[in-house]
Amino acid sequence: MTADTTTSAPGGPMPEPQYREHAAFGFPGVPAFLLCLLVLAVGAALVAAGFAAGVVALIPAGAVLVLAAVGAALGLTVVAPNEARVLQFLGRYVGTVRSDGLRWVNPLTTRRPVSTRIRNHETSVMKVNDSDGSPIEIAAVVVWQVEDTARAVFEVDDFVRFVSIQTEAAVRHIANNYPYDAHQADTLSLRDNADEITEKLSKEISERVQSAGVRIIESRFTHLAYAQEIAQAMLQRQQATAVVAARQHIVEGAVGMVDLALQRLSEERVVELDEERKASMVSNLLVVLCSDRPTNPVVNTGSLYQ
Numbered sequence: 001m002t003a004d005t006t007t008s009a010p011g012g013p014m015p016e017p018q019y020r021e022h023a024a025f026g027f028p029g030v031p032a033f034l035l036c037l038l039v040l041a042v043g044a045a046l047v048a049a050g051f052a053a054g055v056v057a058l059i060p061a062g063a064v065l066v067l068a069a070v071g072a073a074l075g076l077t078v079v080a081p082n083e084a085r086v087l088q089f090l091g092r093y094v095g096t097v098r099s100d101g102l103r104w105v106n107p108l109t110t111r112r113p114v115s116t117r118i119r120n121h122e123t124s125v126m127k128v129n130d131s132d133g134s135p136i137e138i139a140a141v142v143v144w145q146v147e148d149t150a151r152a153v154f155e156v157d158d159f160v161r162f163v164s165i166q167t168e169a170a171v172r173h174i175a176n177n178y179p180y181d182a183h184q185a186d187t188l189s190l191r192d193n194a195d196e197i198t199e200k201l202s203k204e205i206s207e208r209v210q211s212a213g214v215r216i217i218e219s220r221f222t223h224l225a226y227a228q229e230i231a232q233a234m235l236q237r238q239q240a241t242a243v244v245a246a247r248q249h250i251v252e253g254a255v256g257m258v259d260l261a262l263q264r265l266s267e268e269r270v271v272e273l274d275e276e277r278k279a280s281m282v283s284n285l286l287v288v289l290c291s292d293r294p295t296n297p298v299v300n301t302g303s304l305y306q
Contacts, residue, residue, distance in 0.1 A: 017211050019150040024087045024095025024109075029076050029102025036076075040069035075107035084149045085111040096149045114149045118217065123168050125223050128175045130190065135227035136180050138190070140171045140198075142205060143217040151213030159212045166208040167219075174201050180226065194221055 043065025050058030077097070079085055085097040087109040097103050098116070105111070122141040130136050144163055146152045152159040175190065178197060182189035188196055198219050206216040 015211060017148075017151045017155050017213070019093060019154045021096050021148045021150040021213070024085075024097050024105055026097060026103050026105040029078075029104050032072070032104035033076055033102065036069045036073045039065050039072070043067075043069060071107055072104075073107075075104045075109075077103055077105060077111055079103055080113075082115065082117045084114045084116050084146075086114055086149050086153050087111055093150055093154060112153060114146060114152060116146050116149070118143060118145045121164055121167055122222060123164075123171055126168065126172060126175075127227055128172050130175055130180045131177055132179045134180060135229065136175065136190070137223060137225050137227055138171060138175050138221065139223035140167070140201065140219055141222050142167050142202075142219045144209070145215050145217060146213060147215040148213030151211065156212045159214060162212050163209050163214055167205055170201060170205045170208055174204065180224075190221070190224055194224075 043062045046058045046062030046065065048062075050056060050062060077085060079097055079100045079102075081100045083100070085103075085105075087094045087097065087105060089106060089109045094106070094109060096114075097105060097111075120141055120143055123139050125137050125139045127135055127137055142163070146159070156162040174197060178188055178190050178193075180190050182192055190197060198221060202216050202219045205219060209216065
């Protein structure tokens with residue numbers, strides 16, 4: 001066991017894990033199995049020979065060998081791929097077997113299987129408030145794997161449920177710290193900066209589940225939307241923002257086209273315009289270029305000034 005210290009984690013200090021995984025004492029299972037068969041055969045032969053020859057001393061010796069072979073065979077355990085066996089002897093942790101196949105360990109130990117396969121956990125759709133106070137709906141999926149079987153078994157009551165609860169807590173915390181939409185260029189938002197924020201989410205979940213011996217491989221948002229009660233209002237705001245941005249782009253382009261037209265007229269000396277006529281021409285061109293409807297031209301049958 002390590003010293004009873006604490007490490008910082010989101011939401012408060014987390015206790016330092018007291019158990020660390022280490023390899024359990026054992027042997028390859030196939031040689032041990034063959035040895036048990038040999039001892040069992042020798043013991044059975046001694047018992048049979050004792051009854052056949054009438055030699056009473058051979059019977060107890062053969063029985064002891066048979067019992068020893070049977071007892072030793074109880075230490076044989078099968079470990080599946082991507083699965084570990086956590087061993088306890090009289091309640092004490094004595095090691096973990098990770099090698100797949102047939103293994104032999106202390107027959108007096110209890111062996112608890114722990115899957116080390118990669119798993120997915122998808123949170124339910126949660127309604128939370130973002131940093132602006134707007135209600136949003138959010139859900140995420142987390143890819144995780146047991147890295148330390150000793151911590152997973154002995155540090156928490158149920159490591160699968162522990163990962164589930166801590167993941168939902170981390171998702172809520174991240175959603176509360178960032179807005180759904182960024183109103184400033186240098187602000188991260190849940191909608192526009194998903195990669196950066198999910199990286200922060202993975203880091204926070206890793207800190208929360210570290211004491212359970214779990215490694216976070218990846219996390220992603222699977223659902224992100226405004227809550228139903230404000231979805232229509234937020235849609236109108238997004239549409240208004242898009243219209244303003246489009247109009248701004250149109251005006252900038254129109255001003256550039258008017259400036260270019262005036263320069264070309266002046267360079268080619270097509271027509272000489274005074275300041276008043278230049279202002280009128282600029283006004284007419286901006287109306288034509290910036291209007292969202294087809295313009296109706298007015299044909300002037302008089303002179304330039306009538």
